[in-house]
Amino acid sequence: MVKMTTEILELVKKARKGDDNAFEKLLKDQYEYIYRTAYHYAESEFEILDIIQETTSIAYQGLRKLKNDQYFYTWYIRILIRTAYKMRSKTKKIVIEDETSLVADIDYSNEIEQEIDLNDSFNKIERKYADVLQLYYYQDFTIQEISNILEIPSGTVKTNLSRGKQKLKQILGGDYFEK
Numbered sequence: 001m002v003k004m005t006t007e008i009l010e011l012v013k014k015a016r017k018g019d020d021n022a023f024e025k026l027l028k029d030q031y032e033y034i035y036r037t038a039y040h041y042a043e044s045e046f047e048i049l050d051i052i053q054e055t056t057s058i059a060y061q062g063l064r065k066l067k068n069d070q071y072f073y074t075w076y077i078r079i080l081i082r083t084a085y086k087m088r089s090k091t092k093k094i095v096i097e098d099e100t101s102l103v104a105d106i107d108y109s110n111e112i113e114q115e116i117d118l119n120d121s122f123n124k125i126e127r128k129y130a131d132v133l134q135l136y137y138y139q140d141f142t143i144q145e146i147s148n149i150l151e152i153p154s155g156t157v158k159t160n161l162s163r164g165k166q167k168l169k170q171i172l173g174g175d176y177f178e179k
Helices: 006-016 020-029 031-039 045-065 069-090 099-103 110-122 127-138 143-150 154-172
Strands: none
Touching: 006 020, 006 045, 006 069, 020 031, 020 045, 031 045, 031 069, 045 069, 069 127, 069 143, 110 127, 110 154, 127 143, 127 154, 143 154
16 A cells, blocks of 8 residues: 655646656656555566556546545556456357466475465456455555445445455365465
8 A cells, every 4th residue: 555645745746737757756766566466466577567557547637537645546546457357258258278288397385375376366357356366455445445446335345355355265276375
């Protein structure tokens, strides 16, 4: 989560008035955060960069519509999530793999395997649960911030967190991370 300082708020004000350098600085300063968020909605480096590029374009064009400078990053992440889902629904995946070649000579550590399993599990649960879980656990947003980003009541966020964790537990098995 990004802490909004007076410096950041000043940059947002400048950006809203048309200062391209201020807008660029806002995004560059939080690029790792933005990238990490896009990572959870993409399947390749190309898709991550495409999502960020498209999100930035949409945000730049709609910057004057931002109502509260305090929520600049919340607003940007909301656009990013919507953009990622739109882009994913437009592209169809065709995957051809030879399972034996994927396993040969690769020594995954247990941690990497768990990360792969967890990411795969997010694709198997409903979108509303995956979104809340990713924003809460990977991006460290509070329940209220998630409520603002997804434009749903905070009670619904809590419910979706609980149900999402239950769904992951069913998919991965109750003792999955106790191995």
